[in-house]
Amino acid sequence: xxxxxxxxxxxxxxxxxxxxxxxxxxxxxxxxxxxxxxxxxxxxxxxxxxxxxxxxxxxxxxxxxxxxxxxxxxxxxxxxxxxxxxxxxxxxxxxxxxxxxxxxxxxxxxxxxxxxxxxxxxxxxxxxxxxxxxxxxxxxxxxxxxxxxxxxxxxxxx
Numbered sequence: 837x838x839x840x841x842x843x844x845x846x847x848x849x850x851x852x853x854x855x856x857x858x859x860x861x862x863x864x865x866x867x868x869x870x871x872x873x874x875x876x877x878x879x880x881x882x883x884x885x886x887x888x889x890x891x892x893x894x895x896x897x898x899x900x901x902x903x904x905x906x907x908x909x910x911x912x913x914x915x916x917x918x919x920x921x922x923x924x925x926x927x928x929x930x931x932x933x934x935x936x937x938x939x940x941x942x943x944x945x946x947x948x949x950x951x952x953x954x955x956x957x958x959x960x961x962x963x964x965x966x967x968x969x970x971x972x973x974x975x976x977x978x979x980x981x982x983x984x985x986x987x988x989x990x991x992x993x994x
Contacts, residue, residue: 841970845924846882871919875982882990923989
């Protein structure tokens, strides 16, 4: 288990300056999708809300142990066939204690804190229909200041 996956749906996707600045160099990048709803927070940044029953694990201070633990899970609840699917990418990243340090800082996430973004493990579907466990930054709860995008993918404002 030398690599792990991150579902990126916004600024951490390849092609965005934040990807180059905060993400470790990915081993591979694949088109993928995940059920959820996209919102916009201040400064037009995206945030994803996923059904809580699809969260397999919430990040702790030990991402290596977290990643190993999730492989003992049953895969979570079956997806709702009528779910809204959000488009993004699966970034295949090295497993390491510091893999998420820059990304966590960018997203304002710290395990155990009450930040807007939370890093969790859920499942995503690679476009070729394979399902993978992956990390994803999501919102803890939908705030009244969030603006729902009613879109399946985030587009950076001009």
